[in-house]
Amino acid sequence: MKRDSRLSAVLHALLHMNEHGAPMTSEALAQCLGTNPVVVRRTMGLLREAGLVAAERGHSGGWRIVADLSSVSLRQLHEALGEPALFAIGNRNEHPQCRVEQAVNAALDDAFEQAESLLLQKFESISLADLAAGFARRRKC
16 A cells, blocks of 8 residues: 655655755755656745745745744644654544444544544644754754
């Protein structure tokens, strides 16, 4: 089953941008991420709409972070990406006629909601500054 890895990719890109200290082109970010520049532009466009990055044109242009890293949570980034599904599992049938399957769905839905709520709370508590600090610690090794 395919996983949505955009949040991980965005975090990777933003930390590279922060470390670089100057605007980065879509091509340079694509090289860091091992993807296509079009994918980078599409994703960065979502972050631009959320007010987190900006694009500069010209010879020394590219994408740059405009938000304070300590004020940007993983949850904000998840939301900026359109809130992709957090789990790759789900009910076999969303509207079953069978009462057994209805009971199964009710139990699973409750568990999924609790797990998603907990994960989003955790995402809220982690900032880009936290990740940048973790990178800085690892770089010193």
